[in-house]
Amino acid sequence: MAEVLLYVRNLSVTMDRSPVLSGLNFSVTEGEFLTILGPNGSGKTVLIKCLLGLLPYQGSVDWHKKPRIGYLPQGLNQMSVRDMPLTVMDFFTLKKRKRDEAFTYLSLVGLPASILEKKAGHLSGGQFQRMLIAWVLVSRPNVLFLDEPTTAVDVAGGETIFSLLNDIWRQQNLTIFNVTHDLNIVYAYSTHVLCLSRLGHCCYGIPKEVLTPDVLKDMYASDVKFYTHSGLSAG
């Protein structure tokens, strides 16, 4: 049986004197694919930054054993490095990784060896995200944090990336924390969901059990129409 990896108790964050998160409690088991769901401004990114130790908070975040963390931050895309003469290989060299190691992980995400010599800023959105996933995986993390990893990618590219992440998650026994707005992603890939609302309410559990129309209405403060993979509609 999988062990609990992370305990979060009474987590609260205040920014500019306004509460962003208040009294959050949940635990994450090893091997979970947890999606953190919520509208803009509900504190999703703030939460993962607290879990990563990048932001101060009240309450406690206890890792059961020290995780090896890989992180795909929000907003890092090919445009962020367009002005830098960085090849894909240079990206791996920043981590002191050799060419064959870089190639192994690029193959894992379906990228060819020839991409090593290309400028990272000249890749497509989808290629850049896949390159970044390979770059994160080369450090052999056991916990992955993904903050809206498909924002700069079209719908088909986004599905490819999540399908790929799902395969890697299964093969490498990772625990994944994924931030998204996309309900389809929750139903297709997540074992658990943590939903946050701007009103401070939250829910945690298995998606089909906890994401009721009332919960979604409360979370997005409006009527929401969605379709699950089983064809169920609500709204």
Add this chain to the structure above:
Amino acid sequence: MTHQLVLSLISGVFIAGAAAYVGTLMLSRKMAVVAGPLGHLALPGAALGLIYGFNLSLGAFPFVLLGILVIWRLEIKTKLQMEALTAIVFATGVAAAFLFLPLDKAEAALIGDISHVGIYATLAAVILCSAASLAIWRTYSKIMLINIQEDLARTEGLNVKLYNLIYLLSIAIIVALGVDLVGGLMTAALVAIPAAAARNVSRNLFQYELASGTFGVISAIIGIVAAVFTGLPAGPLVILMSAVIFSLTIPAAKAWT
């Protein structure tokens, strides 16, 4: 070759090479423009050097360091854009300098005086530029990762504050020494132009670092030697040489981007 020219060339090559090298990181962080105001902030220190007869860079260094710390703290405190803060620092530096800068001797502080550099100043330039370049070389990949995304660097286990401190101290040393070579008005050009030219011709990070350092060194050598033959000040000639190299690299940039 005269003894003085040798000293000028040694100082110029080390200062311009180091400035061009650190410039590759500053350009990638969109910080190259910050070197300008820092150079201007060096002016009050250079003015003190002129009044009391000590080396310009020695006077400039504490002021540049203070400027960097002020910008760093103000950015955290006010959340203002770096451009706005550097404009404030620029204005303060120039205003303070002109309160007590002896204008009849101001030329050296404004456009540099490498043609009259002494043996001790040359030695100091060699040692300090080597130390700053070595520090940057040892931490280059880490600082580049911080430039790409600070949170990403933190989760990779980097001590971002420590690397930023090393980076800013290296900038302070090089900008202060740059005052000797090109004066307080043109230090931004010393870090920005060779790096921008190198970016035009580089296919990868290694070429970028190598090309930038090379362009900086070539500009310094040609500028200083040209100053001897023309009788014009070396500082502006070094910068103009950099600008010529940059213009020669523009076709390569078009082909590349």
